[in-house]
Amino acid sequence: MIWGHVAVSAASGLDATWQALLAAAAGDAARAARFGLALDAETGWQWRDATSGDAAGAALSALYLPFIQPLHPASAFRVFGHLGQSLDGCVATDSGDACFVTGEANIVHLHRMRALADAVIVGAGTVANDDPLLTTRLVPGPNAVRVVIDPNARLPGRHRLFQDGACPTLHCCRAACTNGPPLPGVGRLDLPDHDPDSGALGLDLHALCMRLSERGLRRLFVEGGGVTVSRFLRVGLLERLQVAVAPVLIGHGRPGVSLPGVDRLSEALRPASRVFRMGSDILYELDLTEAPSPAETRDQTLARVR
Structure with missing residues:
Protein backbone atom coordinates (compact mmCIF):
# COMPACT_ATOMS: atom_id res chain seq x y z
CA MET A 1 0.00 0.00 0.00
CA ILE A 2 1.29 3.47 -0.90
CA TRP A 3 0.13 5.86 1.79
CA GLY A 4 -0.70 9.49 0.99
CA HIS A 5 1.71 12.32 1.72
CA VAL A 6 0.91 13.64 5.21
CA ALA A 7 2.84 16.37 6.99
CA VAL A 8 4.18 15.40 10.42
CA SER A 9 4.51 18.59 12.47
CA ALA A 10 5.32 19.55 16.05
CA ALA A 11 2.09 21.51 16.61
CA SER A 12 0.96 21.83 20.22
CA GLY A 13 -2.33 20.10 19.33
CA LEU A 14 -0.38 16.86 19.00
CA ASP A 15 0.67 16.80 22.64
CA ALA A 16 -2.25 14.61 23.74
CA THR A 17 -1.61 12.14 20.93
CA TRP A 18 2.06 11.93 21.86
CA GLN A 19 1.30 11.49 25.56
CA ALA A 20 -1.10 8.66 24.71
CA LEU A 21 1.57 6.93 22.63
CA LEU A 22 4.13 7.29 25.43
CA ALA A 23 1.67 5.81 27.93
CA ALA A 24 0.90 2.89 25.64
CA ALA A 25 4.61 2.24 25.07
CA ALA A 26 5.09 2.12 28.83
CA GLY A 27 2.18 -0.32 29.20
CA ASP A 28 0.13 2.20 31.19
CA ALA A 29 -3.34 1.40 29.86
CA ALA A 30 -5.12 3.62 32.38
CA ARG A 31 -3.13 6.72 31.39
CA ALA A 32 -3.41 5.94 27.68
CA ALA A 33 -7.18 5.58 28.05
CA ARG A 34 -7.41 9.10 29.49
CA PHE A 35 -6.09 10.33 26.13
CA GLY A 36 -8.47 8.12 24.15
CA LEU A 37 -6.17 5.18 23.38
CA ALA A 38 -7.53 1.83 24.58
CA LEU A 39 -6.00 -1.65 24.63
CA ASP A 40 -8.15 -4.30 22.95
CA ALA A 41 -7.30 -7.94 23.62
CA GLU A 42 -7.77 -8.86 19.95
CA THR A 43 -6.63 -5.80 17.98
CA GLY A 44 -4.13 -4.13 20.32
CA TRP A 45 -4.01 -0.37 20.87
CA GLN A 46 -6.92 1.40 19.19
CA TRP A 47 -8.24 4.97 19.30
CA ARG A 48 -11.77 5.37 20.63
CA ASP A 49 -12.19 8.47 18.43
CA ALA A 50 -10.24 10.15 15.64
CA THR A 51 -6.81 11.21 16.93
CA SER A 52 -6.39 14.92 17.54
CA GLY A 53 -9.11 15.70 15.02
CA ASP A 54 -6.67 16.64 12.24
CA ALA A 55 -4.38 15.11 9.64
CA ALA A 56 -1.23 15.82 11.65
CA GLY A 57 -2.54 13.93 14.68
CA ALA A 58 -3.60 11.03 12.48
CA ALA A 59 -0.16 10.96 10.84
CA LEU A 60 1.60 10.93 14.21
CA SER A 61 -0.53 7.99 15.30
CA ALA A 62 -0.17 6.15 11.99
CA LEU A 63 3.60 6.41 12.04
CA TYR A 64 4.25 5.34 15.64
CA LEU A 65 1.37 3.07 16.64
CA PRO A 66 2.70 0.00 14.76
CA PHE A 67 5.94 0.17 16.75
CA ILE A 68 4.23 0.03 20.14
CA GLN A 69 1.53 -2.56 19.42
CA PRO A 70 1.70 -5.62 21.70
CA LEU A 71 3.97 -8.35 20.43
CA HIS A 72 2.54 -11.62 19.19
CA PRO A 73 2.94 -14.27 21.93
CA ALA A 74 5.35 -16.18 19.70
CA SER A 75 7.57 -13.13 19.13
CA SER A 258 23.63 -2.62 0.88
CA LEU A 259 22.35 -6.08 -0.07
CA PRO A 260 23.42 -8.80 -2.49
CA GLY A 261 22.46 -7.74 -6.00
CA VAL A 262 19.81 -9.27 -8.25
CA ASP A 263 20.00 -9.92 -11.98
CA ARG A 264 16.51 -8.70 -12.82
CA LEU A 265 14.29 -6.00 -11.36
CA SER A 266 11.53 -8.60 -11.07
CA GLU A 267 13.68 -10.19 -8.33
CA ALA A 268 13.96 -6.97 -6.32
CA LEU A 269 12.32 -6.60 -2.92
Missing part, protein backbone atom coordinates in the same frame (compact mmCIF):
# COMPACT_ATOMS: atom_id res chain seq x y z
CA ALA A 76 10.41 -12.35 21.53
CA PHE A 77 11.15 -8.92 20.06
CA ARG A 78 10.28 -6.35 17.38
CA VAL A 79 12.92 -4.54 15.31
CA PHE A 80 12.43 -1.32 13.33
CA GLY A 81 15.30 0.26 11.39
CA HIS A 82 15.95 3.77 10.09
CA LEU A 83 18.28 5.35 7.55
CA GLY A 84 18.60 9.00 6.56
CA GLN A 85 20.06 9.39 3.10
CA SER A 86 20.56 11.73 0.16
CA LEU A 87 18.66 11.57 -3.13
CA ASP A 88 21.58 9.63 -4.57
CA GLY A 89 21.46 7.00 -1.83
CA CYS A 90 24.31 8.09 0.46
CA VAL A 91 24.09 8.19 4.26
CA ALA A 92 27.43 10.01 4.64
CA THR A 93 30.36 11.37 2.69
CA ASP A 94 33.38 9.18 1.98
CA SER A 95 35.00 10.64 5.11
CA GLY A 96 32.05 9.50 7.25
CA ASP A 97 30.46 12.93 7.80
CA ALA A 98 26.71 12.43 8.26
CA CYS A 99 25.77 15.47 10.41
CA PHE A 100 23.20 16.03 9.15
CA VAL A 101 21.92 14.47 5.96
CA THR A 102 18.25 14.93 6.85
CA GLY A 103 16.54 17.98 8.31
CA GLU A 104 15.21 18.97 11.71
CA ALA A 105 11.82 17.26 11.36
CA ASN A 106 13.46 13.90 10.76
CA ILE A 107 15.83 14.45 13.69
CA VAL A 108 12.78 15.03 15.91
CA HIS A 109 11.32 11.80 14.50
CA LEU A 110 14.45 9.91 15.59
CA HIS A 111 14.05 11.27 19.11
CA ARG A 112 10.41 10.11 19.14
CA MET A 113 11.46 6.61 18.06
CA ARG A 114 14.07 6.54 20.83
CA ALA A 115 11.43 7.56 23.38
CA LEU A 116 9.14 4.69 22.32
CA ALA A 117 11.90 2.07 22.08
CA ASP A 118 13.24 -0.15 24.84
CA ALA A 119 16.68 -0.05 23.20
CA VAL A 120 18.30 1.96 20.42
CA ILE A 121 21.03 0.15 18.48
CA VAL A 122 23.92 1.61 16.48
CA GLY A 123 27.13 0.29 15.00
CA ALA A 124 30.67 1.22 15.96
CA GLY A 125 31.09 3.32 12.82
CA THR A 126 28.20 5.60 13.79
CA VAL A 127 29.68 6.16 17.23
CA ALA A 128 33.18 6.77 15.84
CA ASN A 129 32.04 9.25 13.18
CA ASP A 130 29.07 11.02 14.80
CA ASP A 131 29.73 10.68 18.55
CA PRO A 132 25.95 10.63 19.19
CA LEU A 133 24.19 10.81 22.55
CA LEU A 134 21.13 8.81 21.39
CA THR A 135 18.92 10.47 24.02
CA THR A 136 15.48 12.09 23.75
CA ARG A 137 16.48 15.72 24.17
CA LEU A 138 14.01 17.12 21.62
CA VAL A 139 10.78 15.44 22.76
CA PRO A 140 9.13 14.45 26.05
CA GLY A 141 9.77 10.82 26.87
CA PRO A 142 12.24 8.41 28.47
CA ASN A 143 15.67 7.53 27.16
CA ALA A 144 16.09 4.03 25.75
CA VAL A 145 18.94 1.70 26.66
CA ARG A 146 21.79 2.43 24.25
CA VAL A 147 23.31 -0.59 22.49
CA VAL A 148 26.59 -0.28 20.59
CA ILE A 149 27.66 -3.10 18.24
CA ASP A 150 31.46 -3.10 18.32
CA PRO A 151 32.64 -6.65 17.52
CA ASN A 152 36.35 -6.00 18.04
CA ALA A 153 35.96 -3.54 20.95
CA ARG A 154 37.77 -0.86 18.97
CA LEU A 155 35.88 2.13 20.36
CA PRO A 156 37.65 4.11 23.09
CA GLY A 157 35.79 5.10 26.22
CA ARG A 158 35.99 8.82 25.42
CA HIS A 159 32.80 8.85 23.31
CA ARG A 160 29.95 10.79 24.90
CA LEU A 161 27.47 7.92 25.26
CA PHE A 162 30.08 6.01 27.28
CA GLN A 163 30.70 9.02 29.52
CA ASP A 164 27.47 10.92 30.19
CA GLY A 165 25.60 8.39 32.37
CA ALA A 166 22.29 9.62 30.94
CA CYS A 167 20.95 6.08 30.55
CA PRO A 168 22.21 2.49 30.60
CA THR A 169 24.59 1.62 27.76
CA LEU A 170 25.59 -1.84 26.51
CA HIS A 171 28.81 -2.53 24.60
CA CYS A 172 28.38 -5.60 22.37
CA CYS A 173 31.57 -7.43 21.39
CA ARG A 174 32.78 -10.81 20.19
CA ALA A 175 32.97 -13.31 23.01
CA ALA A 176 36.56 -14.07 22.03
CA CYS A 177 37.60 -10.41 21.87
CA THR A 178 40.27 -9.44 24.42
CA ASN A 179 40.86 -5.84 23.32
CA GLY A 180 41.19 -3.88 26.54
CA PRO A 181 39.22 -4.02 29.80
CA PRO A 182 35.46 -3.35 29.98
CA LEU A 183 34.56 0.34 29.79
CA PRO A 184 33.79 1.83 33.23
CA GLY A 185 30.07 2.23 33.89
CA VAL A 186 29.14 0.49 30.63
CA GLY A 187 27.58 -2.97 30.43
CA ARG A 188 29.25 -5.58 28.25
CA LEU A 189 27.49 -8.21 26.13
CA ASP A 190 29.72 -10.95 24.72
CA LEU A 191 28.16 -12.47 21.61
CA PRO A 192 29.03 -15.19 19.08
CA ASP A 193 29.74 -14.53 15.42
CA HIS A 194 27.20 -15.33 12.74
CA ASP A 195 27.39 -18.81 11.30
CA PRO A 196 29.78 -18.32 8.34
CA ASP A 197 27.58 -20.61 6.22
CA SER A 198 24.77 -18.03 6.46
CA GLY A 199 26.68 -15.51 4.36
CA ALA A 200 26.18 -12.83 7.04
CA LEU A 201 29.05 -10.93 8.62
CA GLY A 202 29.76 -9.73 12.15
CA LEU A 203 28.04 -10.66 15.37
CA ASP A 204 25.06 -12.99 15.56
CA LEU A 205 22.29 -10.38 15.49
CA HIS A 206 19.55 -12.85 16.39
CA ALA A 207 21.53 -13.78 19.50
CA LEU A 208 21.85 -10.07 20.29
CA CYS A 209 18.10 -9.52 20.02
CA MET A 210 17.40 -12.56 22.18
CA ARG A 211 19.84 -11.36 24.85
CA LEU A 212 18.17 -7.96 24.86
CA SER A 213 14.73 -9.58 25.07
CA GLU A 214 15.86 -11.56 28.11
CA ARG A 215 16.62 -8.20 29.76
CA GLY A 216 13.09 -6.99 29.01
CA LEU A 217 14.24 -4.95 25.99
CA ARG A 218 11.86 -6.17 23.31
CA ARG A 219 11.06 -3.08 21.23
CA LEU A 220 14.31 -2.42 19.35
CA PHE A 221 15.19 0.54 17.12
CA VAL A 222 18.23 0.22 14.83
CA GLU A 223 19.23 3.82 14.13
CA GLY A 224 22.33 3.27 12.01
CA GLY A 225 24.51 3.30 10.24
CA GLY A 226 24.11 1.86 6.78
CA VAL A 227 26.24 -1.22 7.43
CA THR A 228 24.42 -2.13 10.64
CA VAL A 229 20.91 -1.57 9.26
CA SER A 230 21.80 -3.57 6.14
CA ARG A 231 23.00 -6.49 8.25
CA PHE A 232 19.73 -6.57 10.20
CA LEU A 233 17.84 -6.43 6.91
CA ARG A 234 19.93 -9.17 5.30
CA VAL A 235 19.31 -11.68 8.10
CA GLY A 236 15.56 -10.99 8.13
CA LEU A 237 15.26 -9.33 11.55
CA LEU A 238 13.66 -6.04 10.48
CA GLU A 239 9.89 -5.81 10.71
CA ARG A 240 9.88 -2.32 9.19
CA LEU A 241 12.51 -0.12 7.60
CA GLN A 242 12.19 3.66 7.52
CA VAL A 243 14.22 5.44 4.84
CA ALA A 244 14.23 9.24 5.07
CA VAL A 245 15.32 10.84 1.79
CA ALA A 246 16.64 14.41 1.87
CA PRO A 247 16.82 16.75 -1.16
CA VAL A 248 20.61 16.77 -1.23
CA LEU A 249 23.17 15.24 -3.59
CA ILE A 250 26.40 13.95 -2.04
CA GLY A 251 27.99 12.34 -5.08
CA HIS A 252 30.33 9.54 -4.13
CA GLY A 253 29.70 8.58 -0.50
CA ARG A 254 28.82 5.81 1.89
CA PRO A 255 25.75 3.87 0.73
CA GLY A 256 22.55 3.34 2.69
CA VAL A 257 21.09 -0.12 2.16
CA ARG A 270 9.17 -4.45 -3.23
CA PRO A 271 7.53 -4.35 0.21
CA ALA A 272 4.31 -2.61 1.10
CA SER A 273 5.06 1.03 1.85
CA ARG A 274 3.72 4.27 3.28
CA VAL A 275 5.00 7.79 2.71
CA PHE A 276 5.31 10.62 5.24
CA ARG A 277 6.52 14.15 4.59
CA MET A 278 8.91 15.51 7.24
CA GLY A 279 9.76 19.10 6.43
CA SER A 280 11.75 18.99 3.19
CA ASP A 281 12.42 15.25 3.60
CA ILE A 282 10.31 12.28 2.53
CA LEU A 283 10.19 9.22 4.79
CA TYR A 284 9.36 5.87 3.21
CA GLU A 285 8.23 3.22 5.68
CA LEU A 286 8.62 -0.30 4.30
CA ASP A 287 6.62 -3.14 5.85
CA LEU A 288 8.95 -6.10 5.46
CA THR A 289 6.44 -8.54 6.94
CA GLU A 290 4.24 -8.11 3.86
CA ALA A 291 6.87 -8.08 1.12
CA PRO A 292 5.54 -9.97 -1.93
CA SER A 293 7.67 -12.67 -3.48
CA PRO A 294 9.56 -11.80 -6.68
CA ALA A 295 7.16 -14.04 -8.62
CA GLU A 296 4.13 -12.17 -7.26
CA THR A 297 5.76 -8.82 -8.10
CA ARG A 298 6.52 -9.95 -11.66
CA ASP A 299 2.97 -11.24 -12.21
CA GLN A 300 1.45 -7.99 -10.88
CA THR A 301 3.67 -5.91 -13.18
CA LEU A 302 2.85 -7.99 -16.25
CA ALA A 303 -0.87 -7.78 -15.45
CA ARG A 304 -0.66 -3.96 -15.45
CA VAL A 305 1.20 -3.58 -18.75
CA ARG A 306 -0.59 -6.21 -20.82
